[in-house]
Amino acid sequence: MKPEDVDVCRELAESYISAHGGGVIDALLGDGGSAAVFRWNLGSTIKALKVYDPKFLSGPAAPAERSRLGLQRRFIGTHCASLIDTLAVEEERGTCFVEMEFFPxxxxxxxxxxxxxxxxxxxxxxxxxxxxxxxxxxxxxxxxxxxxxxxxxxxxxxxxxxxxxxxxxxxxxxxxxxxxxxxxxxxxxxxxxxxxxxxxxxxxxxxxxxxxxxxxxxxxxxxxxxxxxxxxxxxxxxxxxxxxxxxxxxxxxxxxxxxxxxxxxxxxxxxxxxxxxxxxxxxxxxxxxxxxxESVADRLRRVLSGRAARAVQAEEVLAEAVTLGRQRAAALNELVDGVRRQLLADFSPQLRVALSAGDEHRSILRLTLDACVLDVLVALECRWEEGIRESTGVLSLAAVSVQRQGEGPPEIFSGARRFVGELSVGCASKPLSTGIIESVSQLAVKHAELVDASIATAGLDLVASCWPQA
Incomplete structure (x- = not known):
């Protein structure tokens, strides 16, 4: 709170106490964004007096402030030893005053x-x-x-x-x-x-x-x-x-x-x-x-009980993790299968596209171009976030030229990656699919050019060839 706003609140505090028992405002205890709190010395007792900046009770935030003040009124007459007591909430003089217990x-x-x-x-x-x-x-x-x-x-x-x-x-x-x-x-x-x-x-x-x-x-x-x-x-x-x-x-x-x-x-x-x-x-x-x-015995009982409860909770967390893994795998597979179907719709029969079974981290497409002695393996890999973003993953693409016999082991994708977007479980993205289709199409074009030039060999990193900066 600006010094001049604190001064305004102090003047309001002095005006308020003159009508509510007198005494002296003798210290500023603290201030925040919307109010200042003063020490109110009544001689026989001391209170804390919170004074709101009048601007906060006249602007757009006023209804919310008044509603929260209404909630504070619920605390009048209640007591909790570890919570400052609320003694009174008064709205007057164009602002609000909250009388509170003073704790030194x-x-x-x-x-x-x-x-x-x-x-x-x-x-x-x-x-x-x-x-x-x-x-x-x-x-x-x-x-x-x-x-x-x-x-x-x-x-x-x-x-x-x-x-x-x-x-x-x-x-x-x-x-x-x-x-x-x-x-x-x-x-x-x-x-x-x-x-x-x-x-x-x-x-x-x-x-x-x-x-x-x-x-x-x-x-x-x-x-x-x-x-x-x-x-x-x-x-x-x-x-x-x-x-x-x-x-x-x-x-x-x-x-x-x-x-x-x-x-x-x-x-x-x-x-x-x-x-x-x-x-x-x-x-x-x-x-x-x-x-x-707690006694040692009671503490041991609580610890044992807590461990048993956490074991049950751990099973629940594991079950949730398994479910999440399935949801992630389904989201990735659905995306990649949609890419496969669109490529076939656009380019079959000159281009054949097969989808290999994958998991939540990787799904693989095999592209077979007419009159090409080598196929293309394209891996769509997803690095999933953790915690509150666990349903979102970062997608990257890897690709290599391979012989038509067999797919090759997963470690064949040891080269460059190209970032293609973010995947979210339960949130289909047409722009994401379109971007992947465009990238795969560019890889197919580069592969065909290299084969025609007799440059392509099994194991060639097509991402590095297509996008050298990758």
Missing amino acids: GKELKRVLAEVPDDAIAPLIGQLVSAVQFLDSLGIVHRDIKPENVLVSADFTQMKLLDLGIIREITEAEDRPDATDHGQRRPFIATAQYSSPEYLFRLEAPSPALWRALSIYQVGGVLHDLVCRRPLFERAVAADNKYALAMAVMREPPDFAGVPAHLSTWAALAARCLAKDSRVRLHSVEWSDFHVAT
């Missing part, structure tokens, strides 16, 4: 290096308790991060704060408290601590999406606690939002230097930060974080 702690972000190892378990357990409390009310926080966690001076207590972008746990997109409306998909929250599927809007809103997001964000806080440094620190230091976005999508979290006695917590954080939301949901339970008060 420091932002976790600023004291990571000072947190004792034995404080990690109780602190992360308290954070999970706050998330579970929100969940019991049907609310997701969406912006859990060390900056929104306050810890006491002795590191025995923490409080989650900032309910500014909460929303209900529903599947609806066009909601008053949501950010998605029509075709608009703006992002609010903090990219550094947002899961890939949420940051890139790869999954529709659902209870599973919100649970997976909360697990990821708690895992981000746990990562910072055990590593004593922020998640994706290098990408953040680069001050490049695209570099940070790619780190969230592809870069595994760095746990280098974590001491052995914190390895269990590091392993839990790693599971929380899995790029694939399904892996997170299968491998993390909130009970995994509550270990501080």
Whole structure:
């Protein structure tokens, strides 16, 4: 928030307290994109007072802001020991004021290096308790991060704060408290601590999406606690939002230097930060974080029970992987068979085209041209992505001249590759097929020219001959 906007909020705060019990606004506790928070000293007690920038309650985002403020009103009269209490939400003077519990702690972000190892378990357990409390009310926080966690001076207590972008746990997109409306998909929250599927809007809103997001964000806080440094620190230091976005999508979290006695917590954080939301949901339970008060026997029972549950989940994951492999193979085979049929429709009987059985990674066409002593083997190879892009693959083409007897082993394709496009399961692409047909046709022309010139030999790399830059 700009200094002049903070000044406006301070003036509004002083005007507000004059009509609500008096006292003194004596410090700025923090500010963000839409509001500033002040320390409100009433003499006998201290509160925190959040004052919204009036611009956010008069522009296009006003309905969403008001809806989220309505959700905050639900917290008045409720209590969770690890969540800042909401005491009042008042809309007046052209803006909104939120009276909150004052907690004399420091932002976790600023004291990571000072947190004792034995404080990690109780602190992360308290954070999970706050998330579970929100969940019991049907609310997701969406912006859990060390900056929104306050810890006491002795590191025995923490409080989650900032309910500014909460929303209900529903599947609806066009909601008053949501950010998605029509075709608009703006992002609010903090990219550094947002899961890939949420940051890139790869999954529709659902209870599973919100649970997976909360697990990821708690895992981000746990990562910072055990590593004593922020998640994706290098990408953040680069001050490049695209570099940070790619780190969230592809870069595994760095746990280098974590001491052995914190390895269990590091392993839990790693599971929380899995790029694939399904892996997170299968491998993390909130009970995994509550270990501080367990007896050894109870902990062993929980570990054994968890291992049994994960064994069942592993079988489910394996079954899903087998299904995915079949879907990928079917998509590649369908594409290549479509190419085969189109080539036959356009060029038969002078060109004969046969399709060899393939798998999810490769499908092979044999081209036989009239009056050519050599055939052409064309391999369409697909390098499939992992995680949330597992249904998308990068297609490349390889081709060699071969004798008409036998196909030759798969390792015959050891030469150059030519990128031809991206294949997505369940998404047929006419331009992709057309591009492949054009490339195969160019290979056939080059092959015929080389045969006629008596240059072609068995094993000749036709991709390198046709496109030397490949």
